[in-house]
Amino acid sequence: MSISAQMRPALEAGMEAALPRVRLFAMRRHASSPRAMAPASARSSQSRKGRRAVAIPAPGTALLLIDVINDLAFKGSEGLVRQAELMADRLAKLKRRAAAAGVPTIYINDNFGQWRSDFRQTVAHCTSRSSPGRRVSKRLRPTARDYFVLKPKHSGFFDTTLDTLLEALRIRRVILAGIAGNICVLFTANDAYMRDLRIFAPADCIVSNTPAENDHALRQIGTVLKGNVAVSTRLTFRGSAGSPRKRSAK
Numbered sequence: 178m179s180i181s182a183q184m185r186p187a188l189e190a191g192m193e194a195a196l197p198r199v200r201l202f203a204m205r206r207h208a209s210s211p212r213a214m215a216p217a218s219a220r221s222s223q224s225r226k227g228r229r230a231v232a233i234p235a236p237g238t239a240l241l242l243i244d245v246i247n248d249l250a251f252k253g254s255e256g257l258v259r260q261a262e263l264m265a266d267r268l269a270k271l272k273r274r275a276a277a278a279g280v281p282t283i284y285i286n287d288n289f290g291q292w293r294s295d296f297r298q299t300v301a302h303c304t305s306r307s308s309p310g311r312r313v314s315k316r317l318r319p320t321a322r323d324y325f326v327l328k329p330k331h332s333g334f335f336d337t338t339l340d341t342l343l344e345a346l347r348i349r350r351v352i353l354a355g356i357a358g359n360i361c362v363l364f365t366a367n368d369a370y371m372r373d374l375r376i377f378a379p380a381d382c383i384v385s386n387t388p389a390e391n392d393h394a395l396r397q398i399g400t401v402l403k404g405n406v407a408v409s410t411r412l413t414f415r416g417s418a419g420s421p422r423k424r425s426a427k
Contacts, residue, residue, distance in 0.1 A: 231407045233377060235278040235414040239348045242268070243285045243333060243355030243362050245317045246296075248303045249310030258309050260384040261356055265316040268354050268382045271409040276322070278414035281346055283324040285333035285355075285365065296325045331361045334368035343374075350375040352412070353404075354382035359394040366398050376404035379412060 245268070249258050272282055288294060294302075296319075303314035319325065326339045333339050343351075351374050353366055362383055369376055378398045385391035398404040 228411070230413045231377075231405060231411050232413050232415045233350065233352070235280050235416045237347060237349040238275075238280050238352065238414070239343065239346060239350075240272060240275045240280055240282045240352045240354070241285055241333060241365065242272070242282060242317065243353065243365055244287055244357070245355045246284060246286050246300055246303050246314050246319070247310045247356055248289065248308040249313070249356075250308060254309055257356070257384065257386050258313075261310065261313045262316075264382055264384050265313045267379075267409050269316050271352075271354070271379065271382060271412065272317070274412075275352070275414065279417050280352075280414060281324060282319070282322075283326060283339070283342065284319050285326045285328055285337075285339065285361075287361075288327050288329070296327070328361075331364040332368045333361070333365040334372070335364075340372070348374070350377065352377040352379065353398075354379060354409075356384055357390075358383040358385040359390040360385070363394045363397060366402055366404060370402040370404075376402055377412065378404050378406050379409040380406045381408040381410075 245261075245265070247261075249261065275282065284296075286296070286299060288299060289302075300314065300318060302308065304311050304318065308314065324342060326333060326337050326342065328335065328337050328339075330336065351369050353362055353369070353376060355362055362378070366376055366378060376398065378395065380395050383391060383395065385394060395406050399406045
């Protein structure tokens with residue numbers, strides 16, 4: 178339906194009169210938003226807080242590396258292999274810093290259905306030239322100081338000696354990292370939470386088949402499990418863990 182020539186001037190005049198009120202409403206709405214109301218210094222402080230170091234007491238903390246010794250030999254693994262190779266460099270640096278602070282590293286690994294193999298054979302298999310995950314496994318190859326727990330299922334706690342080992346080391350906080358974030362890392366985090374362990378899960382040291390799946394897992398860990406998902410470069414270690422016998426039981 179067309180607007181007659183006689184009605185058009187009146188409508189245009191009404192719209193012009195209404196525009197100042199619309200602009201005023203928009204300005205008031207913006208001014209009342211939390212970000213607009215916050216002073217510039219407060220917004221700057223919030224930004225700095227996002228980059229602030231996360232200090233973790235070294236005594237009572239353990240680094241849990243989940244399925245990082247992995248052949249990644251399955252159909253369509255190319256994308257995950259690329260992600261894992263980048264992650265391995267970041268995780269290797271975190272592991273070195275943890276070791277320097279006396280924080281023990283515990284490898285929690287699948288045995289890929291090879292029930293007659295031991296961890297040495299698993300490492301040899303995963304670092305062989307035929308293994309798609311060989312670069313990750315070589316980068317994160319365990320040392321003689323590290324611990325190893327073989328897991329038959331997704332969680333590092335289910336039907337394993339992990340509970341006993343953590344108790345012997347007097348661990349109250351765990352840093353979880355590895356593959357895959359939405360499966361074995363998340364399942365292990367769930368069980369750690371059920372045991373009242375404080376959880377740290379550096380977002381740049383966990384990968385899944387897709388970024389969306391990884392983001393979902395990190396959200397679950399951060400919200401439901403009350404975990405800290407700050408990236409590894411923000412994690413610092415306070416104090417020296419020393420030997421397991423000298424650690425505080427608090």
